[in-house]
Amino acid sequence: MRLLRRRVDPLDYAGRIWMRTFFAMVFILLYAPVVLMMAFSFNDSKRNIVWRGFTTKYYEKAWNNDGLIEAFINSLTIAAINTIVATVLGAMVALLLWRFRFPFKSAYEGFMALPIVIPEICMGVAMLAFFSRIGWPTGMPWPLNLSAITIAHIAFSFPFVAIVVRARMAGFNRELEEASRDLGASEWQTFWHVIFPYMRPGLVAGALLAFTLSLDDFVITFFTSGPETVTFPVKVYSMVRFSVTPEVNAASTVLVAITLVVAALMLRVQRQGQAGSP
Amino acid sequence: MESFRKNQGVFWILAGPGSLWLLFFFLVPLGIVWVLSFGEKAVIDGKVSITETEITWTLANYVRALADPVYLVIMWKSIWVSALATALCLIIAYPVAFVIAFASPRWRPWLLLAVILPFWINLLIRTYALIAVFRIRGYVNFTLEWIYDTLWLDRLLGPFEPLELLYNDFAVVAGLVYVFMPFMVLPLFASIERLDRSMLEASLDLGASQMGTFLRVTVPLTMPGIISGLILVFIPCLGSFLTADLLGGTNATMIGNVIERQFKAANDWPFGAALSFLLMYVTFGALALRALLSRDAGARI
Numbered sequence: 001m002r003l004l005r006r007r008v009d010p011l012d013y014a015g016r017i018w019m020r021t022f023f024a025m026v027f028i029l030l031y032a033p034v035v036l037m038m039a040f041s042f043n044d045s046k047r048n049i050v051w052r053g054f055t056t057k058y059y060e061k062a063w064n065n066d067g068l069i070e071a072f073i074n075s076l077t078i079a080a081i082n083t084i085v086a087t088v089l090g091a092m093v094a095l096l097l098w099r100f101r102f103p104f105k106s107a108y109e110g111f112m113a114l115p116i117v118i119p120e121i122c123m124g125v126a127m128l129a130f131f132s133r134i135g136w137p138t139g140m141p142w143p144l145n146l147s148a149i150t151i152a153h154i155a156f157s158f159p160f161v162a163i164v165v166r167a168r169m170a171g172f173n174r175e176l177e178e179a180s181r182d183l184g185a186s187e188w189q190t191f192w193h194v195i196f197p198y199m200r201p202g203l204v205a206g207a208l209l210a211f212t213l214s215l216d217d218f219v220i221t222f223f224t225s226g227p228e229t230v231t232f233p234v235k236v237y238s239m240v241r242f243s244v245t246p247e248v249n250a251a252s253t254v255l256v257a258i259t260l261v262v263a264a265l266m267l268r269v270q271r272q273g274q275a276g277s278p
Numbered sequence: 279m280e281s282f283r284k285n286q287g288v289f290w291i292l293a294g295p296g297s298l299w300l301l302f303f304f305l306v307p308l309g310i311v312w313v314l315s316f317g318e319k320a321v322i323d324g325k326v327s328i329t330e331t332e333i334t335w336t337l338a339n340y341v342r343a344l345a346d347p348v349y350l351v352i353m354w355k356s357i358w359v360s361a362l363a364t365a366l367c368l369i370i371a372y373p374v375a376f377v378i379a380f381a382s383p384r385w386r387p388w389l390l391l392a393v394i395l396p397f398w399i400n401l402l403i404r405t406y407a408l409i410a411v412f413r414i415r416g417y418v419n420f421t422l423e424w425i426y427d428t429l430w431l432d433r434l435l436g437p438f439e440p441l442e443l444l445y446n447d448f449a450v451v452a453g454l455v456y457v458f459m460p461f462m463v464l465p466l467f468a469s470i471e472r473l474d475r476s477m478l479e480a481s482l483d484l485g486a487s488q489m490g491t492f493l494r495v496t497v498p499l500t501m502p503g504i505i506s507g508l509i510l511v512f513i514p515c516l517g518s519f520l521t522a523d524l525l526g527g528t529n530a531t532m533i534g535n536v537i538e539r540q541f542k543a544a545n546d547w548p549f550g551a552a553l554s555f556l557l558m559y560v561t562f563g564a565l566a567l568r569a570l571l572s573r574d575a576g577a578r579i
Binding site: 010011012013014019020022023026027029030031032033034036037040088089090092093095096098099100101102111112114115117118119120121122123125126127128129130133151152154155156158159162187212215216218219223233236237240241248252255256259260262263267 | 279280281282285288289291292293295296299300303304306307308310311314370373374376377378380381382389391392393395396398399400401402403404406407408409410411417456459475478479482488513514516517519520524534537538541547550551554555557558561565
């Protein structure tokens with residue numbers, strides 16, 4: 001028994017066997033459901049609990065499901081437009097908060113954080129009430145019919161972009177900006193040649209965040225989407241309500257894969273940003 | 279930082295678009311819901327209309343939400359289900375955050391990433407993945423049956439009866455813990471990492487046990503993180519709609535599901551609006567409490 005007991009430093013909590021076991025268990029429980037779902041999307045069985053051999057037929061089936069593909073294209077379109085607009089708006093707000101002192105600034109910051117803190121369902125029903133009250137046109141041709149969802153997505157994602165970009169700008173040496181002005185550069189030249197290059201990793205990280213936020217959103221989209229404008233999560237939701245099928249597993253696996261790629265990209269950008277900062 | 283007066287042109291260009299967007303596409307929609315919450319279904323030609331609402335500045339919707347036993351029961355249930363899920367999150371996340379904070383610097387970012395990564399995965403997909411785990415023919419029952427049969431219990435006690443794990447409060451609590459756990463780990467990690475370790479050493483050197491040190495030194499010093507985590511998990515739990523909808527079914531309803539029903543199937547927008555504003559007031563109350571408590575905790579240390 002003595003031999004099995006390693007001597008651990010009293011403060012080396014991460015070295016204790018039972019702490020490590022607990023951590024590993026939580027880690028496994030956190031990932032097991034999603035990993036099982038992804039693995040069983042390749043399972044050649046409808047009941048999908050016992051492994052019956054490898055197949056990609058459910059991916060084919062998902063690919064041939066027109067409703068699913070349409071929803072997927074809608075989601076990507078909304079996410080793309082959202083990314084562009086939210087990044088621009090978020091960056092402007094970040095620059096505003098970084099650069100200026102103005103009255104009621106902390107109240108303004110609280111206002112910007114509102115879409116982040118209020119429950120999603122409250123924002124969802126607000127969007128539903130808003131678009132139906134003002135009589136937002138429905139039944140417009142694609143992609144204009146996605147405008148209501150896109151507007152809602154931009155409203156909740158650009159404050160996140162602002163936080164990310166502002167965090168990046170916090171490390172900026174303001175003397176560089178002053179030097180640029182002293183040397184006669186205009187407002188725009190200073191922004192484009194001095195501030196923007198420094199801001200770029202923050203912008204990319206913010207853009208990637210806006211992209212995933214939009215691609216992942218279910219609750220707010222659920223209230224703003226109509227029968228003609230179904231996004232991928234809303235489609236999956238309507239399929240899930242009936243039963244767990246390998247086809248949904250396959251479609252979900254694709255979405256998880258996209259998310260992981262974006263997360264990896266974001267991680268890389270952040271590392272480069274850290275390495276490249278003066 | 280410069281004053282906005284010095285460079286008003288740039289100030290307004292930067293402030294304009296974002297502020298207007300949030301005003302028109304966030305504050306105005308919320309205002310509409312707020313006004314709606316004081317309305318009632320319009321009576322046209324002596325008949326109650328299904329689609330039209332009339333703003334009469336009545337408080338009936340709020341009275342109904344707070345006095346009708348049906349909704350009162352759901353409110354209390356939402357609160358205790360969220361509180362239970364939040365408490366379980368704290369119990370599970372504390373050791374996890376501890377391991378990450380005390381891990382070697384080389385491992386720390388990777389362990390932290392491992393806990394945050396599920397955040398990025400779609401909430402719907404994570405919840406959906408849990409259905410396959412908990413359903414009658416799910417992984418949990420499958421494993422239990424295998425253990426049961428291996429122990430020859432089926433010969434002694436008869437065939438295995440699968441557990442009904444879905445569509446009850448248990449499933450909702452488990453789902454909430456699963457989905458919102460990373461929210462708890464982050465603030466805990468931040469406060470444990472900042473912890474002055476010489477305090478722990480001093481406590482141990484002066485003869486306190488590990489347990490005593492934990493309860494009297496570590497917990498009080500990491501209280502800001504604990505409070506932040508509790509509130510950051512409690513708020514989304516209380517407002518959650520998807521988890522109770524998919525895992526709880528009709529048996530386990532939370533406020534979010536009632537709101538959704540009023541705006542969709544039941545078509546009683548004024549009542550749904552009142553409920554959603556009540557939910558928002560509770561959220562703001564929790565946030566104010568967090569600000570107050572963290573200021574207190576900050577002042578004491």
